[in-house]
Amino acid sequence: MLLYVQSKSFPHKTFVVKCKTTDTIARVRAHMLYSLYDMGRVQHxxxxxxxGQYLRDPYTMEECKIVDHAVITMVPMAKRQESLVDLQQRLMESTDDLDPAHELDLGKGQTDEVMRALEKEMKIFTGREKMLAGLEGLLTAQMMLILLAVFTHYWYSIFWCGLFWLYGYLRCPKYSRVGGFTGIAGLKRKQFCVVYGIMSLINFGISLGLGIYTAHNLMSLQCPSYPTELGTGCTHAEVYTAGYFFLHALVMLSSSILTWVILHNFKYEVGDLIEKALVLTRDVEKVLEAARNGKVKERRTAAYEMATMAASGDDNKFRIVAEGGLELLIAMGLSTDAATQEYSTEAMAELLTVPAIQDKFVEMGGIRTLTAVLHAKDQRVVKEAATALSYIVSDSEENKPAIVADHGLEDLCHAARHGGKDVQSIVSGVFLELAFNPDIRAQMASLNSPSQALVHLCRSSDTDTQRFALQTLELLAIESSSTIAAQEELLEYLLSLPVHSMDTRLYLLAGKILLYFTETQESCEHLLDSDRLKDTLLQFSRTSDLVLQKVTAKIILALIDTPHLLMRAKHLGFQDIFLHIRNHALDRDAWNMADQGLALMQSEHAHKAAKGIMGSQGSLKDKGRGSFSSARSQSTASLDRGARPS
Structure with missing residues (x-):
């Protein structure tokens, strides 16, 4: 497959990388290091x-869902402006006891291991280019020797030597370090080396045998120092034949040796050594040492390498923690260098996928770092911090209180209001997980900011974010209906939901929350003042959801609890909704509620009848008890552990 790599750092150049679906991101980075090496920018x-997603070195093209001819972006680890800001800060913070040269040096780009691997690969592939050029030179020498074979006693050797040379000439692969293999011959290069090497050995044996045989004949004839064609058995042709075949044997032996060396060289592919340097070979102790005492770029690289190592497997995660890396990452999460902060937060998110590490992380006070990072300007950093928090709340009930401590709820609310789409999706899931804890739910319900943040999340364009936010609001409404009923923006959103969405699951959650807006007569009057109420409830009743039909009927029954409200509802035509539910009821309870609601609206003694219906259905005024208990139990059941976000 072919990948096209673009970068704002090189606006007039698009890099083309040839790879396989099983290749890792690290191998593609190795290809790019080759290109940057040729451009003199290897330290970039x-x-x-x-x-929109950053790719991590250990993952393959297939795991990242990268298709053929995809366009990926090469992003600098830190913008030049950030490096200059960091330089200025270090200048201002420098003291007399610090080495100024050390403070001003931002450090090198690539690590020593990567540079050594790159230089070694360069030697391997430069040597490959030279060896194949040498093999082509030997093929040229063979062609000349074939022409000279006609002057030997064994002139017919040109036939097998010619066939051997023709095979080598047609099948010899063409290679350059910059361009790689070219032509069809490069596809079967290993097969060529094996066949050509064996044929070279055979030709070497034949030529050596003919040379020895001819030399033996010359020695047995005891030729004089200057043989002539007359008077002796030795001729110039015999001397020429012996010398020719010894020379031909030497060329064949050289060709065979060179071919086997080239075959050994062919086992190396671009990125074999660099990939290990990028992913596997770095010692944790060296990485942590660079993170503690290195310069800006070295600390940045160390943070990135820890994130990469953590993504490689659980063994590396425990090695990092055992060597003190977790505490170091918590400190680096508050770094003034945006890139270092991002990679250290990413590394923490990778480590926190293991529940055992989560407990130690909480004990070290790492939650305070993550909640502080939620205020970062870079959305990538905020996303990684939110992701790390989501791992903790989903795996451990004991660690949830640590998240809401020290103004953690306010930090989450800030991320919900100012975060991007991805951040909001994660934060909404975190809020839902926290709301399942009774103590935390009570704390959230006692504050106004979580409800406001959740209302803001409801307006997200992502359906899952809306659903998680509405589920959390429903739980908070069960805890304190007055807090939810005080959210004017929430009511506006619930009534306008059918205009923006066709999701029945959202309709059901919205209907359940609307029940809590019917707690008082004032709120019921406010509902009836809305022009959208009837259309919204009519849309709810037209769905094929059984529970939503019942919830819609209960909302209207609560609205007509007094004669005054009953007359207003009748004037607005709410009996049409009851009529639709009765005609399309999915079970007997829905039909009964709709039928009794119609009877109420048609009764001459509305107030007395309303009280009778309320008594038969259970008091609608006390929503936490009576008739609404079933609706709330269904609400809670729908939000059990199985319905939580992953």
């Missing part, structure tokens, strides 16, 4: 981004 620090 970068990573890849595809469809």
């Amino acid at each position: 620090q970068f990573r890849f981004r595809y469809k």
